[in-house]
Amino acid sequence: MHLTDRINRIQISPTAAVIAEADKLKSRxxxxxxxxxxxxxxxxxxxxxxxxxxxxxENKSKYTPTGGIMPLREAICAWHKxxxxxxxxxxECAVSVGGKHSIFNVxxxxxxxxxxxxxxxxxxxxxxDIVKYAHGxxxxxxxxxxxxxxxxxxxxxxxxxxxxKLLILNSPSxxxxxxxxxxxxxxxxxxxxxxxxxxxxxxxxxHFTYEPHKPYSIASAAGSKENVIIIGSVSKTxxxxxxxxxxxxxxxxxxxxxIKLQSQSTSNATSIAQYAALEAMRGSMETVPxxxxxxxxxRKRIVEGLRAIPGITCEWPGGxxxxxxxxxxxxxxxxxxxxxxxxxTEISRLLLEKxxxxxxxxxxxxxxxxxxxxxxxxxxxxxxxLRRLERFFSRAEAxx
Ligand SMILES: Cc1ncc(COP(=O)(O)O)c(C=O)c1O
Numbered sequence: 001m002h003l004t005d006r007i008n009r010i011q012i013s014p015t016a017a018v019i020a021e022a023d024k025l026k027s028r029x030x031x032x033x034x035x036x037x038x039x040x041x042x043x044x045x046x047x048x049x050x051x052x053x054x055x056x057x058e059n060k061s062k063y064t065p066t067g068g069i070m071p072l073r074e075a076i077c078a079w080h081k082x083x084x085x086x087x088x089x090x091x092e093c094a095v096s097v098g099g100k101h102s103i104f105n106v107x108x109x110x111x112x113x114x115x116x117x118x119x120x121x122x123x124x125x126x127x128x129d130i131v132k133y134a135h136g137x138x139x140x141x142x143x144x145x146x147x148x149x150x151x152x153x154x155x156x157x158x159x160x161x162x163x164x165k166l167l168i169l170n171s172p173s174x175x176x177x178x179x180x181x182x183x184x185x186x187x188x189x190x191x192x193x194x195x196x197x198x199x200x201x202x203x204x205x206x207h208f209t210y211e212p213h214k215p216y217s218i219a220s221a222a223g224s225k226e227n228v229i230i231i232g233s234v235s236k237t238x239x240x241x242x243x244x245x246x247x248x249x250x251x252x253x254x255x256x257x258x259i260k261l262q263s264q265s266t267s268n269a270t271s272i273a274q275y276a277a278l279e280a281m282r283g284s285m286e287t288v289p290x291x292x293x294x295x296x297x298x299r300k301r302i303v304e305g306l307r308a309i310p311g312i313t314c315e316w317p318g319g320x321x322x323x324x325x326x327x328x329x330x331x332x333x334x335x336x337x338x339x340x341x342x343x344x345t346e347i348s349r350l351l352l353e354k355x356x357x358x359x360x361x362x363x364x365x366x367x368x369x370x371x372x373x374x375x376x377x378x379x380x381x382x383x384x385x386l387r388r389l390e391r392f393f394s395r396a397e398a399x400x
Contacts, residue, residue: 010129014364018348022358033385035373036358038174038322040239042294044276045287048238051279055272064268067259068095068247072274075281076247080232084206085220088249094258095277097269099204099233099246102258103168104130106200106229106248109257111136115165120151122324122367124174124202136165140366145315145326149178153187160195167192169218170202172209175365175372176324177317179213186221193227200229204246207237207288209319210296219249229254236321237288238280243273295321298375298382305386306373309393311335321376324362328369330393337395344371355392357385 018036025032043049055061067073073090080086096102103126111117111134119127121140128138141159143149156167169188171180180188192199199218206215219230230249235241248258262268299316302323306314311329327347330340341347344361348371351357362370375382 006133006135009132013125013129015125015360018352018358018360021352025352025356030356032352032356032358033381033388034358034377035375035385036360037376038374039241039376040236040291040321041376041378042239042287042291044239044243045280045284047283048240048276048279051283052243052272052276055275060271060275062271064271064274066263066268067255068093068269069271069274069278072278072281073247075278076232077249079281080217080219080230080249084203084215084217086217086230086249088219091252092249092255094248094255094262095269095274096246096248096258096262097266098244099202099231099235100126100130101244101266102231102233102246102248103127103200103202104133105258105261106231106250106254107131107134107136107166108261109254110134110198111165114163116161116163117165118156118159118167118197120156120169120173122149122173122176122362122365122370123168124170125364127168127170128366137163139164143176143178145313147178148315148318149173149176149324150180150184150318151178151188153184153191156188157191157195160191160197164195164197166198166200168200168202170204171216172205172213172317172319174205174320175322175360175362175367175370176315177320177322179209179318181213182216182221185216185218189218189221189224189228193223196227198227198229199224200231202231204231204233204236205320206232208292208295208321210299210317213318226251234277234280238277239287239291240273240276240280243270243276245269245273245277295375298377298379299323301379302373302375302382302386305382306389309390311337311393321374323373323375324367324370325373326370327393331369340393340395344368347371351389351392355388357388357392 233246314325
């Protein structure tokens, strides 16, 4: 089949591929310790589900305005102001079919052939491919484990060229959990302003930060209006991944362009899901700290467990719900051990086949030598997974 160059430039999301492989094993009855999926294992809070049921019963099942129902656009702005200190009006907000769709839209209207987009690495798998689909060129800036994988303004400035259009800054980060502190974020904003570069903040994990970090948005900084774009989502904060509601905050002209694109593609996000999101934005937030407290316990368990395995190092993630261990010592022989494999992709395959543990290889995030383990799973499953990892990395599987 002759497909377009555009579609051939991108690949299927590697995380989706891992999930599919793990699901295949599970369907054969295999007990998989699954650290693959990047989604909360908690149910959507009751009051949000009820709002959706009410919307169905009230027949709120028609097309809505393309950019989202006005009460939701207003509620998102009010929520963002209250929680994260921004000052947007509804005309500076568009609702779309998830945060990923919002990013896709922003790239589609701002990036074209010849434009460079700076992406700190390790990065979320979709960023480079969305940029490539928009005919842009991703430019990676490495972050270091000793800095908690937090990018520095100086490194961003070094990567800027006359072709740089936009910087994507995802804090807290998937996959590293890295958090950019407010003072550094403001320095990065100053660099972007100086060079006339858009700063797109992906805040999908904003409310999952661990001490000493706090939820923060660069949209709260003075002078951020002209060149800051915020991507947000109800997926993680409210355990609503399947509802597919995300949003963009930005200058009105940009929002108008996003809405024009949606008017010729998805039209509005699902009406029922919009009413559910409206309740998420207006209703009680009490489930959020409960989820965070649970993630904090799991984070401690998984990071300590990984660190106890010889040849593995692991930073404390500042936010989100991923551990990102460095297992590169197992890719070469040493310390009396043979190499386990040549790459983390191979290790992930072996882990799934032999130990029935699902992880995502670092290569997917531009970080060979690392694995990503989502700890959005119960403490019991984390313990079981750690036991299997311990056996696998001690070569017990190979000896058996
Ligand atoms: C960094 C990051 N941004 C955006 C998203 C998009 O989430 P959604 O499209 O479900 O809102 C995800 C989801 O995994 C993510 O990890």
